[in-house]
Structure formats: C-alpha cells, structure tokens
Amino acid sequence: xxxxxxxxxxxxxxxxxxxxxxxxxxxxxxxxxxxxxxxxxxxxxxxxxxxxxxxxxxxxxxxxxxxxxxxxxxxxxxxxxxxxxxxxxxxxxxxxxxxxxxxxxxxxxxxxxxxxxxxxxxxxxxxxxxxxxxxxxxxxxxxxxxxxxxxxxxxxxxxxxxxxxxxxxxxxxxxxxxxxxxxxxxxxxxxxxxxxxxx
Numbered sequence: 001x002x003x004x005x006x007x008x009x010x011x012x013x014x015x016x017x018x019x020x021x022x023x024x025x026x027x028x029x030x031x032x033x034x035x036x037x038x039x040x041x042x043x044x045x046x047x048x049x050x051x052x053x054x055x056x057x058x059x060x061x062x063x064x065x066x067x068x069x070x071x072x073x074x075x076x077x078x079x080x081x082x083x084x085x086x087x088x089x090x091x092x093x094x095x096x097x098x099x100x101x102x103x104x105x106x107x108x109x110x111x112x113x114x115x116x117x118x119x120x121x122x123x124x125x126x127x128x129x130x131x132x133x134x135x136x137x138x139x140x141x142x143x144x145x146x147x148x149x150x151x152x153x154x155x156x157x158x159x160x161x162x163x164x165x166x167x168x169x170x171x172x173x174x175x176x177x178x179x180x181x182x183x184x185x186x187x188x189x190x191x192x193x194x195x196x197x198x199x
Contacts, residue, residue: 031078137161
C-alpha cells in the first residue's frame with residue numbers, strides 16, 4: 001500500500017463513511033467516544049454495536065463476536081487511545097487468529113475524550129507494526145481517503161487471520177452524532193439482528 005507524506009492525515013468522518021458504505025453486511029463494534037459518533041454519523045444500523053464505556057474493550061468484544069459468528073465479518077472501529085489501553089488485546093487476538101475480524105484504528109494521536117492530550121502514537125508507537133509483530137495476517141497505516149478506498153476492496157477479500165489498519169486522521173473534535181445510549185436496547189436490537197431472542 002502506498003503511503004503518502006508522513007504529515008498527511010484525513011477526515012475521520014469521510015474515512016468511516018467509506019468503510020461503512022462497503023461493509024457488505026459486516027457487524028460493526030465501535031470503541032467509546034468519537035468512533036461511536038463517527039459510525040453513527042455515517043448512518044445507524046441494526047448491525048452496529050456501540051460501546052459507551054468499557055474503554056479498551058472494543059477489540060476483545062469484536063474477537064468474541066467473531067468467534068461466535070464465524071460466518072460473518074466483524075469490523076471493530078476504535079481509537080488509538082483505546083487500543084493503547086488494551087495493548088494486550090492484540091496478542092490475544094493474534095493467538096486466537098480469527099479469519100473474520102478486522103480492526104480499524106482511527107489515530108489522531110490524541111486522547112480526544114479527555115482534552116486532546118498527546119497519545120503514545122504521537123511519540124512514535126506504531127500500532128500496525130505491533131499487530132504485525134504479534135502475528136496479524138495483514139496490517140498497514142493509511143493517510144488518505146484514496147488509500148481507504150483501496151482498503152475497502154482488500155477487506156472484502158477473505159483473510160488468512162485477523163487484520164489491523166491504522167487510519168491517520170485529523171486531530172479535531174467534531175459535533176457529536178449520538179447513537180442510542182440505552183445499553184439494554186443496543187444489546188437487544190443487536191441480538192435480534194442476529195436472529196436471537198431478546199431479554
């Protein structure tokens with residue numbers, strides 16, 4: 001994948017919209033905060049599972065879902081702060097080696113929910129390289145919407161194992177697009193979408 005200038009970043013909402021426009025039925029788990037707002041801004045879906053809390057839990061929630069639904073593709077859309085908080089999830093996912101799990105990290109190099117403090121990715125930590133070293137089957141860093149367009153085609157192809165891609169996005173706080181906040185409602189509609197009884 002051709003990477004542009006190191007300083008280049010992209011519009012987060014446009015990138016997420018491109019990913020979701022090509023989801024082809026993929027189940028989507030969102031990290032708390034801005035990734036949830038971005039996914040909701042692209043259009044609410046019964047196949048979206050929004051996490052309002054549990055920082056660090058998105059990738060492992062995605063793993064559990066991928067294992068429970070092996071015939072469905074699962075896409076986790078989360079932020080750099082959350083992935084840094086749950087760095088061990090990368091090792092666990094690599095060992096489990098699901099072939100239907102894709103993790104998209106929206107990396108603005110900031111902790112956007114707590115005041116835009118610089119995260120470790122602003123200091124040289126490269127999450128895609130950590131995932132590659134752990135044994136993910138496909139990883140990369142993207143800095144343009146054109147690269148995201150190519151990525152959507154790549155994600156549509158069968159994987160040999162888990163995949164992780166870092167999207168370098170603009171560091172900005174956008175207006176919030178709030179998904180439902182009722183956790184029981186989100187759980188029940190997601191279960192119903194998968195054909196299970198609700199409770």
